[in-house]
Amino acid sequence: MAFLYSLVRVVVKKFGGKLLQNTERIKQVAETVVQDKRSGQEIVCVVSAMGDTTNQLFNLARQITPTPPIRELDMLLTAGERISISLLSMAIHSLGFDAISFTGSQSGIITDPHHTRARIVRVTPVRIRDELAKGKIVVVAGFQGVSENREITTLGRGGSDITAVALSKSLGSNECELYKEVGGIYSVDPHLVHDSKKIERISYTEMVELAALGAGVVHPRAVEIAERNKIVIRVRSLNGEVGTVIEEQQAIEKPSVKGMAVDEKIAMVTLLGVSRTSGFLEQIISILAEHNIPVRFFFHGAGDEACDLSFIISEDDCDCALSLIENLSKRLTIKQIICRKDVGQLSVIGSGIGSDSHILSTVFSVLSKDHVHIDAVYTSEVRIALVMKREQTDLAVRSLATTFGLKK
Template sequence: MGILVQKFGGSSVSDVDKIKAVAKKIVATKESGYDLVVVVSAMGDTTDHLLEMAKAINGAPSKRELDMLLSVGERISMALLSMAVHAHGHKAISLTGSQCGIITTDSHSNAKIMDVRPFRVQDELEKGHIVIVAGYQGTSYRREVTTLGRGGSDTTAVALAAALGAEACEIYSDVDGVFSADPRVVLNAKQLESLTYEDMLEMARSGAKVLNEDAVAFAQNAGIALYARSTHLPESKGTIVRPDGFDEKAKRAENGMVSGSVSHFNDGLWIEGPRNTLELLGAYTAVFIDIHRDHVSAYLNKENIHDLEALRGRLDASGANVEDLGLVSVVAEAIGGSPSLVEAILLDSEAFHPKAISTSRSRVSVVVDKSSVRELANTLHERFA
């Protein structure tokens, strides 16, 4: 067998008992014959707690110092998991992102991976070690510690899988794969067995949190099969993302039915302002930006904004209007190019008094009050998914 990369999210390693359970699982995988690399997130809500402490000390901490602080969470997880593997009688070694050769841009708190030089990882695999890696982090060419933004551990795992020529990359969390909507919000959401990279990219960009957008893009570029699975349901197949993904949505499309998925953000930043507002948004990843002749509008996910109040101040000073609003998106093949389907979404959304509508080739997004997100998501899912 070849190399397999597995990633375990924060909920999977949130306490000592769960770390022991994950160790048992990865030892079983190693014993099945794979050379194994395991990427871990910080335990539970560790990152949020560290961020809260930072802001209690300084309301606007520097992004560099935040990266130094927040990168510690994953290092705690990797060391503890390595110890747990040792307790099973197997050889393991924990490595930071920089030790794995993950080279990033120098954009603190939202860096992008530019290169992976996994020589140390390869050396340790040749020694028979299970390599346990701190996700979410790397180092810039200036030798600064950087972090990759929310969901960055997914990106770490896929980037390593691509650099190592791994057979596959498995992303484990407390969710059993990818669903047609968030099952915590939409009660009749359906699990999707298989998706194309393109579908998963749009879903991730629009708010589906099972897989990180950058991770899916890496998988697509490298042709790596990406599995989303539940840590706690080993018998479940989860969801596979690959070039020829074929799922329930495709079956429905064959029968002449609209087939799509619904993604959402409960609370984001809706921005409308003059054209120079774009200059203020350059360091942030927007869900979408619409450029008009005399103004721009954009929607940002708050989870990736560590300097939220500072950004608000800069936007206010520029004359931009900023509101805290929700977003519900329907993702389906070519839906944005179908006037009849866009009109149907508009009609279904009318009762919720939408602030704005944004469309792309395969997405229609509705900006609404935060209190309307759940009901609108269910309404649109019933019709389009």
């Protein structure tokens, strides 16, 4: 029996919240699942909460208190996926197929203890395997797990993508299907550039950069798990359109721009006249890290006794970061602290572009002609990130999309 079961192809299919926003759409998802089941697949569905349910639950908590305890917040937010899994399981049953729904903890998704931002430690999908062996379709709640001390945890926004790829790995599948409303990855967010091209294939590295820098179609942590375990991600739509394949790719052509991402929810913190005492940079970075405030870019000007430095963080982290820096100024001399919330980040993505002087020159030339002032720029092998006034990001992204052929 175990040998026969190992020959069956297990496919993990993740369905986003917009595809599940009402009962009619849940029935459509069930029909898609059943059709693939008829073709011989053993199916595990990972689902998000219906529509805007997670935001609605979060707003309920904020109506009670502006600072809800994070343990109780996780207990509340995971209710959304429990509704989705039960309704989808019912819809599959109504079509004549056996299905069973599991929460994250029932699925064996073990996480670290950090509420609202947990990371998966391991997956032990014993119950999932048992039900697949009985011929059932398994429906799993995404976004959630359980810690070693049996506390319910959540993986953060977009965490259902992480659940799906982690389950693919634990079930021995080399592919994972992510069904999204948009049905693929676009070179630029269609809300910004309405005629942007759909990307047919993209490397893990390029996708991680796009996802981390503002293109929210796929969670970057999900792509990182896929890359480590050589799992191909297929981003699809319910209507059968050709989507996007995320996979390992070898660079055989000259560097080219694959896509762009815009993030308007950032802030630039600048510290003027920072005393250059021993370990001053380490103190600043460490205190931000201790409070889980990611620093995207850190740069400073040289000086014998004092220097100016700036860093880019999420706008949501700005108030906390300022409070930490103000406390730190009791130990370090800092003449002035400035926080700018009027900035945005435009990131140009493509394998090898960060070291290609022609592409860099083209970017600067185009933006100069449009009178776009660049406050900061930083590069990596696959990224050119530009910080500018938020009001100029729309103009910049449209001009660069035209220049680099990212429109249809």
